[in-house]
Amino acid sequence: MKTPQEVVSYMLSNDAFSKWMQIKLNTINLGTCELQTTIHADMLNGFEILHGGISYSLSDSALAFAANSYGFKCVSIESSISHLRPVKNGDILTAHAKEINRGKTIGVYEVTILNQDDKKVSHFKGTVHISQEIW
Amino acid sequence: MKTPQEVVSYMLSNDAFSKWMQIKLNTINLGTCELQTTIHADMLNGFEILHGGISYSLSDSALAFAANSYGFKCVSIESSISHLRPVKNGDILTAHAKEINRGKTIGVYEVTILNQDDKKVSHFKGTVHISQEIW
Amino acid sequence: MKTPQEVVSYMLSNDAFSKWMQIKLNTINLGTCELQTTIHADMLNGFEILHGGISYSLSDSALAFAANSYGFKCVSIESSISHLRPVKNGDILTAHAKEINRGKTIGVYEVTILNQDDKKVSHFKGTVHISQEIW
Amino acid sequence: MKTPQEVVSYMLSNDAFSKWMQIKLNTINLGTCELQTTIHADMLNGFEILHGGISYSLSDSALAFAANSYGFKCVSIESSISHLRPVKNGDILTAHAKEINRGKTIGVYEVTILNQDDKKVSHFKGTVHISQEIW
Numbered sequence: 001m002k003t004p005q006e007v008v009s010y011m012l013s014n015d016a017f018s019k020w021m022q023i024k025l026n027t028i029n030l031g032t033c034e035l036q037t038t039i040h041a042d043m044l045n046g047f048e049i050l051h052g053g054i055s056y057s058l059s060d061s062a063l064a065f066a067a068n069s070y071g072f073k074c075v076s077i078e079s080s081i082s083h084l085r086p087v088k089n090g091d092i093l094t095a096h097a098k099e100i101n102r103g104k105t106i107g108v109y110e111v112t113i114l115n116q117d118d119k120k121v122s123h124f125k126g127t128v129h130i131s132q133e134i135w
Numbered sequence: 136m137k138t139p140q141e142v143v144s145y146m147l148s149n150d151a152f153s154k155w156m157q158i159k160l161n162t163i164n165l166g167t168c169e170l171q172t173t174i175h176a177d178m179l180n181g182f183e184i185l186h187g188g189i190s191y192s193l194s195d196s197a198l199a200f201a202a203n204s205y206g207f208k209c210v211s212i213e214s215s216i217s218h219l220r221p222v223k224n225g226d227i228l229t230a231h232a233k234e235i236n237r238g239k240t241i242g243v244y245e246v247t248i249l250n251q252d253d254k255k256v257s258h259f260k261g262t263v264h265i266s267q268e269i270w
Numbered sequence: 271m272k273t274p275q276e277v278v279s280y281m282l283s284n285d286a287f288s289k290w291m292q293i294k295l296n297t298i299n300l301g302t303c304e305l306q307t308t309i310h311a312d313m314l315n316g317f318e319i320l321h322g323g324i325s326y327s328l329s330d331s332a333l334a335f336a337a338n339s340y341g342f343k344c345v346s347i348e349s350s351i352s353h354l355r356p357v358k359n360g361d362i363l364t365a366h367a368k369e370i371n372r373g374k375t376i377g378v379y380e381v382t383i384l385n386q387d388d389k390k391v392s393h394f395k396g397t398v399h400i401s402q403e404i405w
Numbered sequence: 406m407k408t409p410q411e412v413v414s415y416m417l418s419n420d421a422f423s424k425w426m427q428i429k430l431n432t433i434n435l436g437t438c439e440l441q442t443t444i445h446a447d448m449l450n451g452f453e454i455l456h457g458g459i460s461y462s463l464s465d466s467a468l469a470f471a472a473n474s475y476g477f478k479c480v481s482i483e484s485s486i487s488h489l490r491p492v493k494n495g496d497i498l499t500a501h502a503k504e505i506n507r508g509k510t511i512g513v514y515e516v517t518i519l520n521q522d523d524k525k526v527s528h529f530k531g532t533v534h535i536s537q538e539i540w
Contacts, residue, residue: 280451283451312425321421321423322484323462347487348487352482
């Protein structure tokens, strides 16, 4: 079985959109990970703040890495996000994924994104289906 | 008060990330809109299918346009998405936003994304806060 | 394989809490059902309106019946509800469940509750895991 | 302004459905509370396990008490729950509500329910609208 680091390095190296977001992997362990990115102009919406889709995408990548870290392929079923605070161009976001519960076929994870001032900008909950297929 | 077309044309022309996604506005009316995009390689994840964040982002843009169409500025509070079917490079996605309910300060919208074969690929529900500020 | 009517009659006859809520089954078909109940004083909260838990419970029963109607046992994984309008003592609520998507192992359903004036009081989305176990 | 204890004692004393659920208030502070109840036969569903609506209702009461503890009236807008583990007749459930974020008009809370063996049985996230009306 691959280690969490091996699985996620492989996933990230093939993940074109996470690369477009310039996501860096700070830490990865079983069921948890920390990602980081810096907001650039292409990520903003019509209010000139971060498009909510980027906070979601960063959280969704963190969910994928945390859930797949055990070496079994997982697919997201359902997820929700609360947008708590606007994010501006140049802000540095850190996503912290933690495991709420992991059963035989279903896993539930939470991802909190903080800005450079350690203020929460979003709160995400995601549910994955855990397959028996190995990375 | 601006028309739905005026509000959304203005929003879209300033929305850098929606432009990166090459979103086209098919139709816009009070509380409803239809958007379209074609998936390209930069939008894929480590499974070589569409990153869930793009389906979410397309839905979130559709939510924003439908909710703001009345001419009052709305901000997303909470949203959730169910991923129903994988999307591949080159697929053409159409997002259909409809209004579930619009009260004085809170609006609830649903966005369904279909692929070029009219198969549902995702189902999104979003809640917005309606301000008194005019576009 | 049991018919939808047989499965749901059996489920309802053993469902103590749905009986406490005095739920009546109006219609049941593959993937869809309609339930009805009348609000009584025991169901109210500290604002003297219906406790949100009752709208949720009615929706959750409708989800269970619609999802199990195919004859395979389904268990709820995740669900969300938007409370749209207050409900008062004596109001008559009708829950309409419909299928958003049904895959091999995951089903997604939507339940809308209307009051006696056909006004939406809540909007519910539920995700179930479909087992191979037969009723 | 009333204290958290005063607000919640008043709310609970008028909350017929929370009383039917035999909810006991263990602790209440600004933005947080702990509730407890013992499962009885009227709360079970057709699988002879706890109806998901009771876990939701207990969580929703915990949300209401935590959010209203500041003395301003709050109403639930949207909430979601993940059911993690079956609950049986006689089980003792404890609900722990904590504040994720509280802005000027929107608050986000999380409620975790544990059983008598300290195992998580559900995970709930709720969003409230905070009014200026005082209890």
